[in-house]
Amino acid sequence: MAARTHLADFLRDHLRLTGTHLGCEHGVCGACTVLIDDKPARSCITYAVACDGLAIRTIEGFEDDALMGELRQAFSREHGLQCGFCTAGMLISSRDIVQRLPGVDDRRIRVELSGNLCRCTGYLGIVNAVTSVVEAHRNDAVVAKPASRPAGTPERFAPAGVAEMAAETAAIALPDEAQRQGWTRIEESFVIAAPLPVVWRALADFPKVAACLPGAELTEHDDRSVKGRLKVKLGPMAASFAGSASVQRDDAALTAVVKGAGSDGGSRSRTRGQLTYRLTLEGEGRSRVAVAVEYDLQGPLAQFSRSSLARDFAGRIVAEFAANLNASLGAGAPVATQPAGSLNLGQLIWSLIRSRLARLFGG
Ligand code: FES
Numbered sequence: 001m002a003a004r005t006h007l008a009d010f011l012r013d014h015l016r017l018t019g020t021h022l023g024c025e026h027g028v029c030g031a032c033t034v035l036i037d038d039k040p041a042r043s044c045i046t047y048a049v050a051c052d053g054l055a056i057r058t059i060e061g062f063e064d065d066a067l068m069g070e071l072r073q074a075f076s077r078e079h080g081l082q083c084g085f086c087t088a089g090m091l092i093s094s095r096d097i098v099q100r101l102p103g104v105d106d107r108r109i110r111v112e113l114s115g116n117l118c119r120c121t122g123y124l125g126i127v128n129a130v131t132s133v134v135e136a137h138r139n140d141a142v143v144a145k146p147a148s149r150p151a152g153t154p155e156r157f158a159p160a161g162v163a164e165m166a167a168e169t170a171a172i173a174l175p176d177e178a179q180r181q182g183w184t185r186i187e188e189s190f191v192i193a194a195p196l197p198v199v200w201r202a203l204a205d206f207p208k209v210a211a212c213l214p215g216a217e218l219t220e221h222d223d224r225s226v227k228g229r230l231k232v233k234l235g236p237m238a239a240s241f242a243g244s245a246s247v248q249r250d251d252a253a254l255t256a257v258v259k260g261a262g263s264d265g266g267s268r269s270r271t272r273g274q275l276t277y278r279l280t281l282e283g284e285g286r287s288r289v290a291v292a293v294e295y296d297l298q299g300p301l302a303q304f305s306r307s308s309l310a311r312d313f314a315g316r317i318v319a320e321f322a323a324n325l326n327a328s329l330g331a332g333a334p335v336a337t338q339p340a341g342s343l344n345l346g347q348l349i350w351s352l353i354r355s356r357l358a359r360l361f362g363g
């Protein structure tokens with residue numbers, strides 16, 4: 001098996017577990033959803049080798065599962081499927097919803113299922129099916145299962161306003177390096193056509209930095225802390241992460257550490273992480289900015305952080321930030337590949353696919 005084999009291909013082609021379907025193959029439709037260590041994940045954007053030692057459960061693994069049996073019956077009764085292509089992924093996500101969110105209402109079920117697309121049913125039968133099983137278990141403490149979370153994190157991230165997020169961030173001490181195994185780590189660097197002191201000053205100008213970062217909005221700041229939002233859109237899923245961060249800058253070493261956390265109330269996704277950047281001389285009047293980001297993303301959107309695409313996104317975002325910063329310092333034209341006000345990952349995916357195809361065919 002090649003190292004780049006995705007989990008979905010491994011399951012289907014090597015293990016012949018063809019209940020896991022492939023639709024879009026880039027993390028949008030949810031047809032390939034399986035459980036990885038008891039959490040729903042997209043097997044089309046997960047490398048099989050990355051699952052070494054983890055527990056994978058496909059739709060075939062639920063044959064004797066009582067709750068899944070109820071959901072299967074409810075999907076049939078409520079006409080929650082037609083062609084059935086989306087159904088394996090729908091059932092696995094639905095079971096997670098029933099377990100994780102006892103008493104959840106229709107609106108929230110739709111939000112929770114927004115990462116699973118169905119081209120046939122119009123969703124009403126699916127939502128009715130899940131609702132009927134939720135109702136059947138309304139007072140059933142056995143089904144209720146708290147969302148799994150890494151040790152040391154708070155019980156629950158409230159869908160908080162910015163002020164609450166600040167308190168939440170203060171309460172979160174990022175775990176030390178040994179405990180950050182499994183976090184996504186991305187390193188990038190870019191060059192700004194301006195001298196080191198100019199770039200160092202610009203990076204302390206938080207409104208300027210936010211204006212250069214696609215999807216970012218600054219709501220409050222002082223010299224050492226920022227609060228704001230980051231809007232992200234991926235196909236039908238949209239998230240607006242509210243968060244805050246502390247910034248420590250070392251003027252002598254031209255190095256800064258930014259620690260922060262944020263959450264999106266709509267999708268119940270939350271993230272925390274650390275960004276470090278360091279400036280070095282790149283040549284006369286030019287500065288290189290080396291950036292290292294480590295983050296942990298939990299919740300439905302976490303499925304999009306486990307692939308090489310996440311690194312490609314980061315590369316694109318950093319490139320846009322660098323171009324915008326260069327432009328703001330009078331060293332080039334800004335780029336405008338993102339619609340104003342949000343970071344459109346779907347658009348980035350298509351642009352990445354186009355550029356990969358162009359490379360492949362020499363276009
Ligand atoms: S096949 Fe569409 S998300 Fe994996």
Ligand code: FES
Binds near residue numbers: 120
């Ligand atoms: S039942 Fe056909 S795609 Fe959902």
